[in-house]
Amino acid sequence: MIDRYNFHEIEAKWQNHWESTNLYAQQEKDNLPRYYCLEMFPYPSGRLHMGHVRVYSIGDVIARSKRMQGYNVLHPMAWDAFGLPAENAAIQHGIHPHKWTWSNIDHMKQELKKLGFSYDWSREYATCDPTYYKWTQWLFLFLYKHGLAYRKRAAVNWCPSCATVLANEQVVAGLCERCDTAAEKADLEQWFFRITDYADRLLDELDKLEGWPEKVKAMQANWIGRSHGTEIIFGIEGFDDKLPVFTTRPDTVFGVTYMVIAPEHPLVGKLIAGQENEAEIRAFVKEILSQDEITRTSEETEKKGMFTGRYAVNPLNNEQIPILIGNYVVGGYGTGAVMGVPAHDHRDFAFAKEYGLLVKTVIVPEVVTEGAKTGEAYVDDGVLTGSGQFTGLTSQEAKEKITAHLKKSGQGGPKVNYRLRDWLISRQRYWGTPIPIVYCEKCGTVPVPEEDLPVLLPTDVEFRPTGRSPLVDCDEFVSTSCPKCGGPARRETDTMDTFIDSSWYFLRYTDPHNTESPFAKKKADAWMPVDQYIGGVEHAILHLLYSRFFQMVLADYGMVDADIPFESLLAQGMVLQDGAKMSKSKGNVVDPDRIVAQYGADTARLFILFASPPERDLEWSDEGVEGAYRFINRVWRLVVEYVDLIKDVPRDMPEELGPRERELRRIVHGSVKKITSDIFDRYSFNTAISAIMELVNGLYQYKDIPTGKQDLGVVREAIELLLLVLAPFTPHVAEELWHRLGHSESIHRQLWPAYDEAATKAEEITIVVQVNGKVRDRVVVPAGSETEAVKERVLAQPRVQEYVANKTIVKTVVVPGKLVNIVVK
C-alpha cells in the first residue's frame, strides 16, 4: 500500500488537534516579547473570496514565523458585521439582517478554519453584537463629551441607491464608493465627528509611520489637502457684506479683474435681488445646482458664468470689479468665492476670454525670454509690475508683504485651507449602531447616560426601501423619556457609519470580553500599537485615516498610550484573473472552497504566497496551483521514503564529512539563511518558497546516491530544517511529517532554526574570468585563495592566453571569491 499524500485526512486531523489543544490561544501571563499581527477583519458577506485567502495567508505566515522566533503573538479574528448588504438582503429576500449576518459568519468561520489559520478564536466578536456596539456607543458619547461629535444642518452627499447620506471619503469621483451610483446633494441635519480638528496632526504625523508604504501616506496627505495661502477680504459696492476669498497667489492681487462665486454661495440671493434679469440668473443658478457633482466638476464641462450686476472692491487698489456666478467654483471649498486673475491662471484666462473680461498682467518673468508666449497665462513666479507699492518685488517677497499688509489693515491675512472636511457619521439605515442620543422638547439634545447603554437595536421592524431608517416607524424605539427631566422624548433614529465600528476594533481584541469599558488601558497598552497590519490598499484613506483619528483622540484623553494604531502596514495587491480583478459581474471568480476541496488548504496557501510578492497584484493560474500541489507531493514522498531510515539516527554531526555531504549541507544551510532573511527582513514569501524548492531539489539529488553510501545524519538534519521552514506556509503537512519523524510536540511550538554559517561556505569557488568585461573563461580555485595566486592561475589559462596575446595588460581587477577581469589594449 503506497503511503500517498492525503490532505483531507491530514488537514482535518491537525485542525482538530490544534483547536482542542488551544495551540494559538494567547497566554497573557508569559514574559515573552509581544507581537500583534492583525489582518483587516472581513465583512460577513456570505463566502470567502480569494482576496480574503490572500490577506489571511500572508498574515498567518507572519504570525506563525514570529511565534517561531519566540514572540508571544496576538493574532485574532472577528467580524465587521454591520452594513448595508444585510439590510438589502432583508428587503430583497425577507431574511432578517440579524439572521442573514449570523448565518454568514457561521459559514465563513468554517471556511477560515478549513484554511488552517492560526487565530486565537477566544477573542472573536462581531460588531453587530450588543456587547460590542455598546462600546461603540460609549465611544460616541466619549467624543461628544469632548466636543468632537456635533450635529449641524449641511449640504451632504446622498446616495439614492443606498438611501443614505455618505461621508466625503465615501464619495469617489462623485460616485458612491459602495454602489457606484452618482451621489446627490441633500440639505439635512446630521451628526459629524470633528476630524478637521486633527487635520494638522493627521498630516504632520504621517512622518511617524515609518512602516507604512509611501503610496498610502501620499494618498492620505493628498486627501487632507492642506494648502497655505492668504485670505483677502473684498468689499461689495453698495453693501456692507464682505466677500472673502482664499488664494495661494496673493502676489497677483493687483491683476484681479473679476470675482466668481459659487451658485450655492450664501450671498447669491441678496446680490441678485432686484436685478432686471433676476429671473434669468435664478434659472442659471438652478440649472447648475441641479447637476450632479461629476457632471459639474468634470474636466470637459464648459466653464459657465453670469454677471450678477454687482461689483466687488479690491482692498489693495479699490478697483471695482464685476461679480459673477460660476459653475466651476465649489461651494464647499475655501470661501466658495474666487478672485479671477486671467493673466496668471490658465482657467481664469480661458474664462475671461469667453466672457470678454479684462486681462491685466501684473507678473513678468524675472529673466525675460525671447519669444515669450502670448495668448496664454503666465502662471510661474516672477517680478511684480503695476502693483502699486509692491511693484518690483519678486513673487515670493510679494506674497509675504501683501499678506502682512492685508493683516495689518484688517483686510485678510495668512490662512490655511484643508480639503478634509468633518466626518459625517449619520446613516439613514437600520443595520448599524444606534446613535445614543435623545431629543427632549424641554432639554434639547441629551446624550443617553452611560448606565443605560447599550441602546438596543429593535429586532421587530419592517424593512421597506423607503429611504429612511425603519427605526423611524418603530414607535417603541422612538418614544422614550428624557434621561434628564423624565418628560416625553424621541430617540435619534439614524445609525452610525460602520467605519466607526472598525475605527477601534483593533483595541477591542486586546480585551474582548470586558463588560466595564471598551478595553482596559493596561491590556491595550500591553499590545498597542499593532506591530504589523495587513490589508487592501482600497482602505488607504477611509478606514486607515479614521483609525488614526480615533487612536489620536483616545490617546489624547488618556484611554491608551499609543497615539498611532498601526506601526507597520502591508498593503497587499489584488487577486486577478486574466488581468482583471475577480468579480461576480465579470464571471472570473475562483471559489476558494473548490480549491481547498480539490487540493487542500496547504496547496491553496502555498500557491497564493508563491505566485507574487505580497504587495503586488497576483495573477491566478490553475497551472500554478497544480504546481504547488505537485511540490507538496514531492516533499511528502521525500520525507515519507526517508522516515524509517532516519527516524532513529542521532542528531549530532560527525567530525568528518564527505564532499557530497558538505555540498548538501551547504545547500541546506544556505537555503535556511536566505529563507530567514526573505521572511523576516523583506516579507518576500515568494522568493522564500522558491528557495525551499531549491532545497528540495538538492535533497533529491543527494537521494540518488545509493542508500548505503548516504550519511543519514546529514539527511535527517536537512529534512528537519526543511519542515521547520515550511511550517509557516504549509502548516498541516509540515506538522504531519514532523510527527512522523518521531516528534511528539507540535512543529508550531518549535523555534525558528538557526543555520550554520560555516556550512554555507563553499570550499571551492568558481571564479569568472573576464577580458575587457566579457566572460571568457572560468576557473575553480579553493575558497580563500590569495589574490595573487588566483591572478596567476587565471593568466595561465590557455583561453586567457589567446585573448591576451599581442596585447598590453593595462589593469587586472580581482573581486575576491568572485571574478577576475583583465583589461587589455
Added chain:
RNA sequence: GCCCGCUUAGCUCAGUAGGUAGAGCACCAUCCUUGUAAGUUGGGGGUCGUUGGUUCGAAUCCGACAGCGGGCUCCA
C-alpha cells in the same frame, strides 16, 4: 496636467552593497511504470522596453524617451 509603480525565458515572477541572468509552470527528451494516473533525471529557450552617461565591468546606478497599470485633479 501632477505623483507613484511596472517593463527580465512562451506564461507568472525572482534577481537583496554593480561582478557567471534564475525559480515555478509550459515545452522537448530520458528513465520508471507501461492498466491508467503519477513519478525520476536531463535539456532547449532571454541583444534584461529603447537610448545616452558613469565604470575595468550595468538587468542593477544616473539622465532622457516609449509602452502598460494605478492614484489625485476645475482646490482657487
